[in-house]
Amino acid sequence: LASPDMAAQEETLLRFFDCYLKDVQPNPTDRLCSASKSISYATLGDGQWQTVGKWPPQNVNLKRFYLTPDKGLALGSGTPTAPATLHYRIDFDATTGPANRWATQNGGGDVVYDNRTGQAGKMLSFTSAPLTADADVTGHPVVALKLASDQPDGVVHAYMEDVASDGRVTYLTEGVLRLSRRKISASPPPYWQAGPFQTLARADYAPMPPGRMETVSLVMFPLSARIKTGHRIRVSISGADAGVYQDVVPPCACGFDVGLGGADPSYVDVPFHLIAR
Structure with missing residues (x-):
């Protein structure tokens, strides 16, 4: 409770x-x-x-993990690998379930995220190596994807998850961005915001030219979670959340390409704090 x-x-x-x-x-x-x-x-x-007195707390530092094709799909903190492109066909059945953070605000009761292992095949999931010490993730993770869509609009969902040593996958937080609202403003935001500032104003609306690779950045909702030794951090990408968000495009055999590695790689910045033993 x-x-x-x-x-x-x-x-x-x-x-x-x-x-x-x-x-x-x-x-x-x-x-x-x-x-x-x-x-x-x-x-x-x-x-x-x-x-x-300040958010995020002063003892938190951003740690950059790159999305790589290494060893399946991995989050790596080293030098980005050679460039690669990965195609993702959207699974419109991907979902966070009926008892999520949005349902509870509409009288849906307690938030309950079940083991998300069964959702892994419906998303692109990038997983770090096991942590060698306990760490707190506290703040706003920021995801930057090199992405080319085959549709002029769509939605990108990004989830941060904890993968236990027994394989159980636990939801931690998420971010969502409509592709036509991807433009990053050159003007400063009216108040402090984590990560890139998208006004979402009508003047900044822009369909995404199909097939053109662009950087799409989104900020996840703030969190504070303890990641235990031996657990791994996972970032999962999807194009739908069934039962939660209305589809921007009708379900179709559509998707997007994600650019990995190279000189301008896809990455996630994680607000990270190792716990001293």
């Missing part, structure tokens, strides 16, 4: 809205109304709450 429970979470939201949306004098003793800002978060797999 979530801690604090839903009632306590809703009470905190109401206090926050009272501070900033009501035309009343805020309670100066309430931390939510204080000029000194902070954020509290719990780390999945650790269970401890922490409070920091």
Whole structure:
């Protein structure tokens, strides 16, 4: 069960809205109304709450993993391999299931992600070597894909997962981007954002020329998760999430090519912090 429970979470939201949306004098003793800002978060797999004055925390460093064709499909932290292109035919049955982060916001109850091993064959999955020490992933992972679509529009879903030593695959976080909204703005965002800034404005809408390789970047939702020694980090790419997102293009024998390795490789930046023993 979530801690604090839903009632306590809703009470905190109401206090926050009272501070900033009501035309009343805020309670100066309430931390939510204080000029000194902070954020509290719990780390999945650790269970401890922490409070920091800056997000992401200062002890977190970005570690770049390259998407490579080595040993099947791998996440590698070394020099990118020779260039390669991998074709992915979209499986429109790929899904995060009925009890996901989106359903819970619509009265769907608790979030429950089952073992995702069965979804692996429906996506492109790139897996790191086993970790040699416990590590926390805390912040916003950012994915940059060299991608060519055979359709002028579509959706890219990127998932970060934990692969246990027994093979169990656990969902950690995700990011999603419609290809026609891929343009990165040259202007600064109106407030701090992790990764590239896409305005999603009508003026920046642009169909993707079929067959042309471009860099498509997306930011995953923030997380904090403990990855245990011997576990591996997996990044999985798909073009659909059945039962969750409406398909941008009707189900078809369509897909995209992903460029791996070379001088301009596909990669994921992971906010990484090794735990000292």
